[in-house]
Amino acid sequence: MSDSYVIIGDGIAGASAAETLRQEAPDAEITVLTDEGESLYNRILIKEYAKGKLPEAPISIHQESWYDDHDVDLRLNTVVVDIDVANDAVHTHEGETFEYDSLLLAVGGTPQQLPVDNSDADGIHHFWTFQDARNIKESVEDAERAVIVGAGLLGIDFAAICGAQDVEAKYLMRGDAWWRYALSEEGAEIMHEAMRERGVDPVFDSGVDHFEVDDDGHVEAAVDPNGERYECDFAGVAIGLNFNTELVEDTSIETENGIVVDEFMRTTVDNVYAAGDITTFNDLVLGEQAKNGSWGSAKEQGTIAARNMLEYGSDEFEWVSSYSITHFDFPFLSFGHPTIGDESVEATTAEGEWRRVALKDGKVVGGVLIGDLSPQSAFKQLMREGRDVSDQTDLLMEPGFSVDDLAAATEQQ
């Protein structure tokens, strides 16, 4: 009898695990359960669909025929309601039971709702699934004025969508800059200006105290904590994710802002693994537990998890992630963990080009590049090598920086 593998979640983490399992274990029984109504799609591109820039078709990655062709049992619209780790089984909302030899949890997260009055009104959107993107596109196309909340990497997608759909928007931010934990005001101002050029007006030291709705329950305004009222017929809220750990709450699987896994993607239960946004993983590059929500990281984690489900200890997850914003006529890229560290260096390297590198104990742990992405590979290499650059941080800010520059400087000392 062949081994059976159950994967919960058909995002890129779950799907890459299924692909790897099929490739490396041709006889395995593989079942993929997803609560969504469609198979794997490109989550990075759904914002382009909502902007009206892309048709639906190219966003799909796996047609349902892919699962048939690869002998993978795909169950759409299937909600797992219980995981029984003692008996190696999962139970679904329709009363079905799937037994497993090894289980992968690629269950991701759910967008957080603002804890304010009327935050669930019609016209207030969160952005996570392809269906969310369809709803957003339909709603924003009829909108004239919008409010955006959430000054981070997901919130700016709403800004770009409003800009692309010619909707005037107020982007309400609690602090004095967009993504203030990773950017200084100087870097953030480049992003603010790009937003303004698209009709999206950043509003600082603001936020939402409550939403007002019309008689039909549709949002008509956001009121900030200062009492300022911003009329809107569309609101986009992107303040973070709640990780979907409820499923394992009654099990011995450890959670800590997600599901805790080791560098082999194994949870605290021997035959249960996790991958993707849901994981709090042992980051071998950083030397401590970390989280990562990027596409590349999730794909790699799914692959690594599958290999270790087949043979534990066979492959470690060691990865430096990056995430780009391509909404504007200049590129933006964050890499590693730009919001942590004990010091940072930053510089404007040319007009419209800015960079910031975060360091911890003298080592690069992350950063942000705006305009010029050319040092991306060099900074990632420094992270992977764990190189101490504390005496040479000025070199990191040189235009055209490469790792060889550090070596040359070291030799001259």
Add this chain to the structure above:
Amino acid sequence: MSLRESNRRMRLRRTGIIPADARVRHYDELGEETQVTVRELAGRPRTAPEADDLDDGDVVKFTDYYEVRAR
């Protein structure tokens, strides 16, 4: 056909029309070497050696949409 196998050179041509049957790749999906190539070719009349994760006819989303042409 893979560009690597064919040994062709590639360029990126800005495009505003995305066919429904096109394979669209976002910059973040590409390997680091291909990302370097995309940055060098996007918006410039240059060519570069094959990239192993892009094919002729693919569309790349970077700061704009670019169609991959391989000759």
